[in-house]
Amino acid sequence: MGQGAxxxxxxxxxxxxxxxxxxxxxSQDYYSGTIEQVIFETLLTxxxxxxxxxxxxLVAETMPEVSDNGQTYTVRIKKGIYFTPDPxxxxxxxxxxxxxxxxxxxxxxxxxxxSPWAWLVEGKILGLDExxxxxxxxxxxxxxxxxPGLEAPDRYTLRIRLKQTDYNLAYVLAHEPTSAxxxxxxxxYADEGGRAMSNPVGTGPYLLKEWVRAxxxxxxxxxxxxxxxxxxxxxxxVEDRRIVAAMKGKKMPQVGRIEISIIEEDQAxxxxxxxxxxxxxxxxxxxxxxxxxxxxxxxxxxxxxVKLSRFIDPEITYTYWNxxxxxxxxxxxxxxxxxRAMAMAFSVEEDIxxxxxxxxxxxxxxxxxxxxxxxxxxxxxxxxxxxxxxxLLDRFGYxxxxxxxxxxxxxxxxxxxxxxxxxxxxxxQDELWAKAFALIGIRMEVQKLRxxxxxxxxxxxxxxxxxxxxxxxxxxxxxFMQLLYSKNIHQNNSACATIPEYxxxxxxxxxxxxxxxxxxxxxxxxxIIEAYAPWRLDISRYRNMLTQxxxxxxxxxxxxxxxxxxxxxEPAPKGG
Amino acid sequence: MYGYIIRRLWQMIPTLLGVILLVFILFNxxxxxxxxxxxxxxxxxEQIANIRKQLGVDxxxxxxxxxxxRQVVTADFGxxxxxxxxxxxxxxxxxGPSMTLLVPWLILSTLISIGLALAVAYVRxxxxxxxxxxxCTVGLSISILVYIIVFQxxxxxxxxxxxxxxxxxxxxxxxxxYSSLPxxxxxxxxxxxxxxxxxxxxxxxxxxxYVRTARAKGLSENRIMWVHVLRNASIPIITQVMATLPGLLxxxxxxxxxFSIPGIGREVILAVERSDFPVIKAITVYVAVATMIFNxxxxxxxxxxxxxxxxx
Numbered sequence: 011m012g013q014g015a016x017x018x019x020x021x022x023x024x025x026x027x028x029x030x031x032x033x034x035x036x037s038q039d040y041y042s043g044t045i046e047q048v049i050f051e052t053l054l055t056x057x058x059x060x061x062x063x064x065x066x067x068l069v070a071e072t073m074p075e076v077s078d079n080g081q082t083y084t085v086r087i088k089k090g091i092y093f094t095p096d097p098x099x100x101x102x103x104x105x106x107x108x109x110x111x112x113x114x115x116x117x118x119x120x121x122x123x124x125s126p127w128a129w130l131v132e133g134k135i136l137g138l139d140e141x142x143x144x145x146x147x148x149x150x151x152x153x154x155x156x157x158p159g160l161e162a163p164d165r166y167t168l169r170i171r172l173k174q175t176d177y178n179l180a181y182v183l184a185h186e187p188t189s190a191x192x193x194x195x196x197x198x199y200a201d202e203g204g205r206a207m208s209n210p211v212g213t214g215p216y217l218l219k220e221w222v223r224a225x226x227x228x229x230x231x232x233x234x235x236x237x238x239x240x241x242x243x244x245x246x247x248v249e250d251r252r253i254v255a256a257m258k259g260k261k262m263p264q265v266g267r268i269e270i271s272i273i274e275e276d277q278a279x280x281x282x283x284x285x286x287x288x289x290x291x292x293x294x295x296x297x298x299x300x301x302x303x304x305x306x307x308x309x310x311x312x313x314x315x316v317k318l319s320r321f322i323d324p325e326i327t328y329t330y331w332n333x334x335x336x337x338x339x340x341x342x343x344x345x346x347x348x349x350r351a352m353a354m355a356f357s358v359e360e361d362i363x364x365x366x367x368x369x370x371x372x373x374x375x376x377x378x379x380x381x382x383x384x385x386x387x388x389x390x391x392x393x394x395x396x397x398x399x400x401x402l403l404d405r406f407g408y409x410x411x412x413x414x415x416x417x418x419x420x421x422x423x424x425x426x427x428x429x430x431x432x433x434x435x436x437x438x439q440d441e442l443w444a445k446a447f448a449l450i451g452i453r454m455e456v457q458k459l460r461x462x463x464x465x466x467x468x469x470x471x472x473x474x475x476x477x478x479x480x481x482x483x484x485x486x487x488x489x490f491m492q493l494l495y496s497k498n499i500h501q502n503n504s505a506c507a508t509i510p511e512y513x514x515x516x517x518x519x520x521x522x523x524x525x526x527x528x529x530x531x532x533x534x535x536x537x538i539i540e541a542y543a544p545w546r547l548d549i550s551r552y553r554n555m556l557t558q559x560x561x562x563x564x565x566x567x568x569x570x571x572x573x574x575x576x577x578x579x580e581p582a583p584k585g586g
Numbered sequence: 587m588y589g590y591i592i593r594r595l596w597q598m599i600p601t602l603l604g605v606i607l608l609v610f611i612l613f614n615x616x617x618x619x620x621x622x623x624x625x626x627x628x629x630x631x632e633q634i635a636n637i638r639k640q641l642g643v644d645x646x647x648x649x650x651x652x653x654x655x656r657q658v659v660t661a662d663f664g665x666x667x668x669x670x671x672x673x674x675x676x677x678x679x680x681x682g683p684s685m686t687l688l689v690p691w692l693i694l695s696t697l698i699s700i701g702l703a704l705a706v707a708y709v710r711x712x713x714x715x716x717x718x719x720x721x722c723t724v725g726l727s728i729s730i731l732v733y734i735i736v737f738q739x740x741x742x743x744x745x746x747x748x749x750x751x752x753x754x755x756x757x758x759x760x761x762x763x764y765s766s767l768p769x770x771x772x773x774x775x776x777x778x779x780x781x782x783x784x785x786x787x788x789x790x791x792x793x794x795x796y797v798r799t800a801r802a803k804g805l806s807e808n809r810i811m812w813v814h815v816l817r818n819a820s821i822p823i824i825t826q827v828m829a830t831l832p833g834l835l836x837x838x839x840x841x842x843x844x845f846s847i848p849g850i851g852r853e854v855i856l857a858v859e860r861s862d863f864p865v866i867k868a869i870t871v872y873v874a875v876a877t878m879i880f881n882x883x884x885x886x887x888x889x890x891x892x893x894x895x896x897x898x
Contacts (some may be wrong), residue, residue, distance in 0.1 A: 469631070
């Protein structure tokens, strides 16, 4: 049992979807990542209470030394950190060293692993892409090969050299796919694809005790974990002071056992929470009307002492138009007018009220709250204004025919194909957009595609129009602004947009650290999005976490996925 | 008899080939390309091509079909595309919870339906018979989803007689604590149609001459109903029960999802959501094989129940 942890202290958490496995390089889903964050450790992490999210060292002694104009990162690792004992270590204590991070970073780009996180290092680290290319030819990745981009000058020092300036690498080093794994463990347990999904062995505060896939995950405090003293500074949030008062000075982790149930159905999750079978749960938007009055808990929950941790997720939902599509794409004035008119015909207010059950705010800026570069004072110029939208279409020759629908300026029929998923949310989005198109007299067709087909069509630039979401991988504006960079077409530039002005500004921004100058570029880029309308910014969603009265110190972090190592639980009777 | 069995087993091969072909065509037609999901949020065309190559979905269709047939023959369906877990392990670990739930349900459902069917058939036309039939019709008209939501809310949450959801480590805990409410729901859902069907079978027999003869000979009503009528009505009942058995292999996905039971039904849904073809293939083939085997067993049981039946 971890040094401060009490075996009798148990937290019962719930996931609404199942995990896939616990190899940081292999799994990509949120819930596997949540578990990985407490079993494995990254070089850096985030301060638990600081908002916006602030990087702090985890297994690094200090923050990385950045030199060569943002092209070299040097990180010193704390001595005396050990992996959880495992037969792979043949009885020896296995210390965490710089070479473990070199191995772990290399794994991300090993073609055999087909890691969904290859993009974190691809094209960035000197010599790494060449190593991957060689592996494609030989069929075997040479982990022993020395490359100039990943070096360990001594046992505890890691030096990363980049191909070009990148001030965001520190965020990558805090992202759980870059967690340290031990080569011996991977080589002992890896499957044919090179992934060790079932045998996570790390240095973190918890270890995997029991796992019934897609049903139950039990973690126990790692007895060999070095521990830490809870000493976070409160922010401006009133709740922070209560958290500090309850937690300051405690040896962490306090909770000895974490039991996670996977419950897919909303009703079952909420009833289990109300019944006292769960201590922490994420309340999805459909449940909000049952639990919340506006942004506050209903009196029945308040009386029971249930607590709500609520914030805007670092994500945006937006509707894009395919800029390569012959009907809605392109930079011709009438095409821009068409997209702007569609954007103005859509009511975000209705989306929030009807589809999101009030659990969202209108996104004003492509960079959401909680992300470095966010500007709370920025206001979008795109407003719900059907009259202006109709006037714009009239002006650019989209005439209304005898059937009441508009035609293209050349007289050909105008039909907009909106793509959505065959689920409840998809149907609601169809209805809202149908209403918007009815306001401006445009005929709309709905194309239903399942998720894999949707991604495929999107990457092939074959979707005319769709509503998509993007949640921060790391809390920097670049993670969002790259979504319209033309070199990301066929990757994550869903609008398949090539806007030279935008590209020029983006290329300037990536060479800058966070600064007022970079923010100015982002302002310009946001205005370009509004002017050319490859997107219609829609919403950012609230995250509502419910905790039982006996849970102490809980505050949902916008980037960290698990908070168990920072919280405590009163030894109060549970149930009922 | 043995010749009949061998002939029936032999006949399964073309049926199975048909199933394989159908599954293969359906998956490639509507199944979606898993490479795009597995590649992650930010992925290049090259990475997607690499994944397609590793999964083998870039191979010509005839090669992929050949691999599928080999997997069926060797009963080795490889690993799940999304979790890399061996498919055989997935099936073995998920089958236990599904069976814990479905075997007791099937036994109870069959026994209760038969008992009630005999009872209402015996008092056919009476107020009781009509009331039971109306109840069955009402019960049949309600979706299982409604039963699940209402029963979970009332019996688990409000009354606290059962846990809202969950699954434990011991068989008895799972059977008694966690499966009770799901089994109750499945019984409520299944008894209504079975009872109506079985009642019809019973009524067909009750009107036969041999029943009148038995009564004339002075046999007790209990013996007539439980021995003579039941035995003669058992052939269609066996058909019905045997047709239900392969369904055990795909679980009761709605009940499993709402009550967080790690059964095979949940796994089927997950596999479909993730376009996890190895898992879908394995489950489909096993269900097809089970259906054929249970059909064969049903035919053999006809013979055991009624020696007049000729197996050809």
